[in-house]
Every structure is written in structure tokens, then in C-alpha cells.
Amino acid sequence: MSAAVQTFTPKAFHRQAHDALGNPQIRDNFRRAMDGLMSKRRDVFSDWDLETLRELGANIRLRALAKLPDLLEQLEANCQANGIRVHWAADGDEACRIIRDICESHDARAVIKGKSMVSEEMHLNDHLEQAGIEALESDLGEYLVQLNQQTPSHIIMPAIHLNTDEISEIMHTKTGTERTRDVDYMTAAARQQLRERFMAADVGVSGVNFAVAETGTLCLVENEGNGRMTTTVPPVHIAVTGIEKVVEQLRDVPPLYALLTRSATGQHVTTYFNMISGPRKADEHDGPREVHLVLVDNGRSSIYQDDELLDTLRCIRCGACMNHCPVYTRVGGHTYGTTYPGPIGSILMPHMLGLEETKDLPTASSLCGACGEVCPVKIPIPDLLVRLRKESVGEGRGNVPGAGVKRSGKEVAAWKSFQWLATHPAAWRRSTALAGKLQALMPSSIGPWTDHRTAPKPAKASLHALVKRHRRGEGEA
Amino acid sequence: MSSREQILKRLRERSDGPLTAPVSDFAVVTGRGWDSAERLARFERLIGSVHGEVVHAPQARWIEALSEVLVAKGVRRLALGREHPVPAEARQALADSDIELVDVDRDIEAWQREQFESVDAGLTSTRGGIAETGSLWLWPTADEPRLISLVPPIHIAVLDAESIEDTFFDVVERHGWAQGMPTNALLVSGPSKTADIEQTLAYGVHGPKALVVILRHTAEVPA
Numbered sequence A: 001m002s003a004a005v006q007t008f009t010p011k012a013f014h015r016q017a018h019d020a021l022g023n024p025q026i027r028d029n030f031r032r033a034m035d036g037l038m039s040k041r042r043d044v045f046s047d048w049d050l051e052t053l054r055e056l057g058a059n060i061r062l063r064a065l066a067k068l069p070d071l072l073e074q075l076e077a078n079c080q081a082n083g084i085r086v087h088w089a090a091d092g093d094e095a096c097r098i099i100r101d102i103c104e105s106h107d108a109r110a111v112i113k114g115k116s117m118v119s120e121e122m123h124l125n126d127h128l129e130q131a132g133i134e135a136l137e138s139d140l141g142e143y144l145v146q147l148n149q150q151t152p153s154h155i156i157m158p159a160i161h162l163n164t165d166e167i168s169e170i171m172h173t174k175t176g177t178e179r180t181r182d183v184d185y186m187t188a189a190a191r192q193q194l195r196e197r198f199m200a201a202d203v204g205v206s207g208v209n210f211a212v213a214e215t216g217t218l219c220l221v222e223n224e225g226n227g228r229m230t231t232t233v234p235p236v237h238i239a240v241t242g243i244e245k246v247v248e249q250l251r252d253v254p255p256l257y258a259l260l261t262r263s264a265t266g267q268h269v270t271t272y273f274n275m276i277s278g279p280r281k282a283d284e285h286d287g288p289r290e291v292h293l294v295l296v297d298n299g300r301s302s303i304y305q306d307d308e309l310l311d312t313l314r315c316i317r318c319g320a321c322m323n324h325c326p327v328y329t330r331v332g333g334h335t336y337g338t339t340y341p342g343p344i345g346s347i348l349m350p351h352m353l354g355l356e357e358t359k360d361l362p363t364a365s366s367l368c369g370a371c372g373e374v375c376p377v378k379i380p381i382p383d384l385l386v387r388l389r390k391e392s393v394g395e396g397r398g399n400v401p402g403a404g405v406k407r408s409g410k411e412v413a414a415w416k417s418f419q420w421l422a423t424h425p426a427a428w429r430r431s432t433a434l435a436g437k438l439q440a441l442m443p444s445s446i447g448p449w450t451d452h453r454t455a456p457k458p459a460k461a462s463l464h465a466l467v468k469r470h471r472r473g474e475g476e477a
Numbered sequence B: 001m002s003s004r005e006q007i008l009k010r011l012r013e014r015s016d017g018p019l020t021a022p023v024s025d026f027a028v029v030t031g032r033g034w035d036s037a038e039r040l041a042r043f044e045r046l047i048g049s050v051h052g053e054v055v056h057a058p059q060a061r062w063i064e065a066l067s068e069v070l071v072a073k074g075v076r077r078l079a080l081g082r083e084h085p086v087p088a089e090a091r092q093a094l095a096d097s098d099i100e101l102v103d104v105d106r107d108i109e110a111w112q113r114e115q116f117e118s119v120d121a122g123l124t125s126t127r128g129g130i131a132e133t134g135s136l137w138l139w140p141t142a143d144e145p146r147l148i149s150l151v152p153p154i155h156i157a158v159l160d161a162e163s164i165e166d167t168f169f170d171v172v173e174r175h176g177w178a179q180g181m182p183t184n185a186l187l188v189s190g191p192s193k194t195a196d197i198e199q200t201l202a203y204g205v206h207g208p209k210a211l212v213v214i215l216r217h218t219a220e221v222p223a
């Protein structure tokens, strides 16, 4: 029952969307999950002044970005003072190499991982595997997705595309558990399987939700406790994060945490908020003896250059934009073929992969505006989608790799002619009159437009002409 | 040029020019103005909503409450610290009981499997609580290390009613967290849980299956 290993690419978005739309299981799984998440979010914010809180969230993130280079240096200095070793990576490959080197310096063979989207972004698991190091995901959803040789379909709930029966089947086939619909049984089985792996792990790799410059503190948000295990049980902890995750002060953290949990899953709080400010001290009895922080750029400093695109970097990865996206809900996360799916993916991935690869993503939106309305840090996602559409046809500032990839001479000429006609009334009238006369010549099939629609037919007389006639009293309009 | 220099240089030489940092107004995350009854009620409601169990006890008789919890939960091996008054008093009271007390002032390397497989519960003190979210705040120490609130299937936490504050922001500000963070600071709100299998809640996926809060009162215990 579990889907065969399938690779998705952003280039094949249209075909993948077509397939997903034809898969009632996927549509059902996502529809139900997203409906639940939307109503939970609504309820949990009901007694809050949400607008003021979002305003503060956006403001804290903007302040961090405004001071970004200084804060990164401050974060580095304070982490080092706390005993955390700090590494910088220009791209995903460099970050993978840094992590592999740390692992190799400890002769590590087994890595246990807490949830980290940045590590997905740089394909860390594959990289380590090639070096003979096994990387095992410990977040239950990530674990299931990894067992099934898939990638996450949601940034917060990685296995949201799978239902209970599918998960039971995956666990049965891969780990030998009984086939069951008993979620407690499956959870307990995973607990048992993973506890052994925590004990045996040489290195723990985690992400970071907020890195506090003021104190050199790494904050991790989670419900399961696998994040705490990952960052406490193995002798070495490597935290990996995008350079934009830094915040200036400790007091910036509570508002962002309040926004994150409520926006993501409609929870007023998560089970654990784990703040790490260093390795095990001499007199302490547990915790890693070494903590590393890997700061990853991977396209972020390019986004940083442009006043409008900069807003993308405010993101706190809550996933609310995908939960509320009518396109995401229908096609699911894998369809996008990128690490980050949904609206945030559509505004982020073009910078990481270039518009040649991702040109369809900014158009995977009806621009209904829901994503922008729910975003806890007020990222104007629809405006950014429009900006990327412009970039892809060469009408932007050229600040995105692959800008202009969709530019077509024919299309440009067509719009130029239209623009000319629409600003020259006499010519416009002549041409609409002509279109009416040539009505019969209108082709019945005009590309994708007519896949699901009938072709438009120009009216015999334009509305303009009809109104004119009506005004002159020549019959009904 | 190293990646570090390259990244910092690109950020500093931003093509659209330097950015202005706005000033933040934190009013929305503080100033709740709850009285102690309301604060307590909120704490209990919120932590209850995430499956935390609250047991009220007068300050002077909290050990009795602890004993009842240990019996009710069938705890035979309890991991706990030594120095902090909470484990110290518990040790004294439980010395002659059937409950085996497990020392935690040992490097984890020496007893990892024992901790993972044969401890029924971990007892810890807490530094305070947060009413708005129903959270406990813990700063693990050498005496009460990080893993005893995580690895055993039950976490029993002792909290004083007066140490509950309104919001997380209030705690961070009033206790000057920024002036000195411990190796690990934690907020704990309920037992470990997951909803990764089709949104169905399940407890104890990696950490404790149960969180019991023994809430000590110096004033009258609420009914």
C-alpha cells in the first residue's frame, strides 16, 4: 500500500499536480488535516490581540535582519564564550562537509537527527550516507517518512500525507510491528526502536528555531522530546541553522514562540522549549561534551540584498501559509518537488534552485491572499509571488537567479500590441468590431486555457457598442 | 576569503543599502494583571489541557502527596537528586519505604542503559511556572541533571504556587535570564506527545508518558 519510491522535481510541477489531484487518498488526507489545523489556529488565537502580536513578531524579525551581520558576529562570540564551536557555510555542500568532518573526527558511524528543515535543504542524510555514516531521523513523522524512503510533505508535519493504515503498513514492512490501527501501539513501538538508536548514536544533529545573539543560546521547539534526546544523549551535538534565524535578545523569544506554536499547530504551547547555551560543564553529569553550531547561507545573503525580497527572511517556518493555501491543500506537499512546499516554498525555493527549475512555483497560487493574512510575521507572500512572476518573465529587477527564464518574444509582442490598442480608442474600436465579424474564425482550442474550458467567442457587437446603441434608444442592450 | 568573511561582507555591503532597525513594544506579551487565584486557575487549566496532572498539597504535607502519587503510579524505582531541598526531603521521607532511590549524581555514561530501561520515574524541583501557557520552568543542574525529566516514563515535578508568574516574557525579564543562562533551560508543558500519525494524539513518544505536578501551597489549598 505504501507508495513506491518516487522522485518529485519542481520542474514537473504540472504533471505532479495532475497526478495528486487524481489521487483521492492524498486529497482526503490533506483536506482533513488542513481543515483541522485551520480551526485549531483560529481557536487558539481567539483571546489574543493577534494583530498587535503579529506586528511585534514582524518587528522583531525585521530588527534582527536590520542588524544581521552584527548579530551573527555577536552570536558567534557569545556561543564561543559558552563553549559552542561555530562554523560558517556558504552553501549546503559546505555545511554537509563541515558536519561530515566533525563526525569523522569522532569516528562517528551513527548520527541521530532531530527535525531540521535546513538539513533537508542541503540533503545532509544522503551526504553522510555516502561517507558511510548512517543518519537516522528521530521525529516520529520524519522517521516514518524516512522508513518509506520519502521526503517530508509538510515542514511541521512531515508525514501528513500518510494515513493510519499506510503508516501501519510501513511500520509492519520495515520494522516488523503488527498491522494495526492502534496509534498508541505504533507510537510505543517507535519509542522502543528509537531509544536503542539514541543510546547508540555518536552524534546528534538538530535544527534551531531561534538563535539568541545576546546570550549565545540555541532554542528548539518540540512536542516529542526527540529534540531534547538528540541534543542531550549523544556525546556530540551539532546544531545547523540558516543565518537568518538569529534574534537580537532573549526577550525577543517569548513573542516569537507564542506566534510559532499557535500558528503552526494551534497549540498554545509545545511540550518542550529547549534552550541550549553550551556543552556539559565539568561538574555536570549529562549533556554532550561538544556542541557545534553550523551557520548556513545557501542563498540567504542574496535574498538579503533586495528590499522587497528581504521579507522572505522573516519567516519562522510555522507552516501556517501552507495550512491555509487552497493549492497546497489540494495538491499536497510532494507535488512542489522542493524541500519547502506551499507558499513559503514558492517564495523561497526560486532563490535556492533558480527560476529555471522553479518557474512554475510562483504561479501555483490563486493569489487569494490567505497566506499573507495568517503569516505570523506578516510576510506579504502574495506580493512576493507576483514579484517572482515578474522576475521569471524578465520584468523584475533581475535579482533572482534565472530571472527572465519565462520571457517569450511572442507573449511580449502580444501584450505590447494589446497595450497599444488599449490606449488608442479608434484602433481599439476598429479591432473589436473586426473581432466580432471574424467570430467564426476563433479556434476552439487555444492551449492549456481550453483544457477545461470552452474557448471564448468574441461577441458580434462589443458591450461598448451595445451601450452606445442603447443610449441612442436603439433597442435593448 | 573564508565563507565567514564572504557572508558577512555580502550582508554588510547590501545593494539596497543599510536597513533601519525598528523599536519593539512588548506590551502585548506582558501586563496580564491576574490575581493569584486567577493565575493559579489558569495554570491548572492550561497544563491540564495538555495532559499534565496537578496534585495540590499544603507545603508542609507535600511528601504525603508524593507518596500517594508513587503508589498510584506503581513507581518502584525513583531517580532524584540529593542537594536541592525537594529531593533531599523526599530522600529522607522515602528512606525506609519500598521505593528504591536511584542516584543521579553520576556521569550518564556509567548508567545510561539503567536510566533508559529500569527507572520508573524522575523527580525534579522546578524554578517556577507560567500561568498563560501552563508551563514549568526548569534549569537542570549537576544535582538534578537534564535527562531525569526526560528519559523515565513518568516525570514528577514539584512546584510552589507562589512561583507561578503570568507570562513567559515576565519570567525572562523578572529573573534576568539574559544575565546568565544555564547550560540548558527548559519549559515543560505536559508529557511528551505526537500527532504525527494522522493527527491522532499519542503520549510518551520519546519522553515521559505522564507529567505529574505536585503543586505546593503555603496558603489554603484550593478545593
Ligand code: SF4
Residues within 6 Å of the ligand: A263, A314, A315, A316, A317, A318, A319, A320, A321, A322, A343, A344, A371, A374, A375, A376, A377, A378, A379, A381
Ligand atoms: S511564510 Fe509566514 S506563514 Fe509561511 S511558514 Fe513562514 S512564517 Fe509561517
